[in-house]
Amino acid sequence: MKILTVLGARPQFIKAAAFSRAMEKYEGVEEVIVHTGQHYDQNMSDVFFAEMDIPLPKYKLQTGGKTHGAMTGQQLEKIEEILFNEKPDLVLVYGDTNSTLAGALAATKLHIPIAHVEAGLRSFNKKMPEEVNRILTDQISNYLFVPSSDAKQNLLREGINESKIFVVGDIMYDVALYYKERMVKPSWFEDLNLEKFILCTVHRAENTDDATKLSNIFKGLGLSNKDIILPLHPRTVSKIKEHNINVLPNIKIVEPVGYLEMVWLEVNCDLIVTDSGGVQKEAYFHNKYCVTLREETEWVELVDEGYNTLVGFDADLIKQALSQNYQSDLSVGIYGCGDTALNILNIMVQHEN
Numbered sequence: 001m002k003i004l005t006v007l008g009a010r011p012q013f014i015k016a017a018a019f020s021r022a023m024e025k026y027e028g029v030e031e032v033i034v035h036t037g038q039h040y041d042q043n044m045s046d047v048f049f050a051e052m053d054i055p056l057p058k059y060k061l062q063t064g065g066k067t068h069g070a071m072t073g074q075q076l077e078k079i080e081e082i083l084f085n086e087k088p089d090l091v092l093v094y095g096d097t098n099s100t101l102a103g104a105l106a107a108t109k110l111h112i113p114i115a116h117v118e119a120g121l122r123s124f125n126k127k128m129p130e131e132v133n134r135i136l137t138d139q140i141s142n143y144l145f146v147p148s149s150d151a152k153q154n155l156l157r158e159g160i161n162e163s164k165i166f167v168v169g170d171i172m173y174d175v176a177l178y179y180k181e182r183m184v185k186p187s188w189f190e191d192l193n194l195e196k197f198i199l200c201t202v203h204r205a206e207n208t209d210d211a212t213k214l215s216n217i218f219k220g221l222g223l224s225n226k227d228i229i230l231p232l233h234p235r236t237v238s239k240i241k242e243h244n245i246n247v248l249p250n251i252k253i254v255e256p257v258g259y260l261e262m263v264w265l266e267v268n269c270d271l272i273v274t275d276s277g278g279v280q281k282e283a284y285f286h287n288k289y290c291v292t293l294r295e296e297t298e299w300v301e302l303v304d305e306g307y308n309t310l311v312g313f314d315a316d317l318i319k320q321a322l323s324q325n326y327q328s329d330l331s332v333g334i335y336g337c338g339d340t341a342l343n344i345l346n347i348m349v350q351h352e353n
């Protein structure tokens with residue numbers, strides 16, 4: 001069986017690491033990786049392939065740094081060409097980026113079965129580009145691998161046939177378990193001279209593209225007076241400059257880190273504050289409470305179970321949330337037991353052979 005994986009953004013490289021490792025256990029399954037180039041910087045792309053042992057992509061496209069339409073259009077055209085050449089048995093896509101949608105669209109038009117990992121997640125906010133990518137990808141996928149029963153219910157409500165939906169747990173839990181044993185303290189950490197710190201990430205377009213929201217977030221973080229380490233996504237760096245946002249000295253901005261350093265920061269911080277989907281779950285995997293800088297989340301289980309609180313972008317709410325002491329005695333088990341990649345492979349091999 002030949003699987004063609006389309007990926008292009010940081011969270012997809014991280015998920016692909018678990019899948020590619022599970023693949024090693026299978027004879028007769030070949031994976032061809034197409035990297036769309038949606039993320040292309042050394043610290044947003046190459047570092048993950050190097051330190052996580054992800055096989056190098058056979059195809060590397062250059063579709064990053066464009067508007068959504070131009071990027072998705074170019075990806076669609078180029079992936080179609082590759083599919084003509086490679087003739088895979090199945091196309092595998094992850095998550096909710098433009099690369100996810102382009103990969104799925106290219107495949108469906110050539111009647112190639114599609115497997116979508118992290119299917120069924122919904123924020124119910126169609127202003128988010130990710131939400132549109134998810135809904136459309138799910139509608140045309142043949143294998144919908146969902147992390148939770150809530151995600152399955154979302155798909156059933158949208159009329160997707162139950163026989164296509166597989167509750168397999170969360171592939172990011174496989175990754176979190178494996179790399180926790182290999183985590184690395186960032187070389188710059190001691191220079192900051194911090195006893196305790198909060199770990200924060202901010203990158204979602206709905207926060208960065210709106211000057212008021214972004215400035216409120218930084219105001220709230222600054223008001224908290226606690227030391228905050230913020231590995232900053234390139235999009236947010238440029239928006240801080242564009243919107244002239246004031247960054248107070250308790251907020252230590254650093255370059256985006258590799259995954260092994262990120263895990264170290266997650267394991268050693270007191271609290272995680274983020275608008276990232278993946279980081280919300282990693283907080284839970286590493287037994288940390290999470291304050292989410294959004295008004296809704298796709299990971300509703302974490303809020304329902306009391307591991308995550310949504311504060312949106314109100315400066316006072318953010319300040320308040322950061323000043324609380326949270327218990328960090330979280331029970332793990334919501335997203336499976338860390339064998340999701342293997343489950344996915346088993347299902348695909350069983351059905352396609």
Ligand code: UDP
Nearest residue numbers: 010011014231256257258259262276277278
């Ligand atoms: N991450 C990382 N370095 C960083 C920031 C995040 O390795 O400087 C990892 C993080 O641990 C998680 C993933 O990137 O596994 C999340 O990606 P992102 O927040 O870009 O996307 P989302 O999960 O919101 O789709």
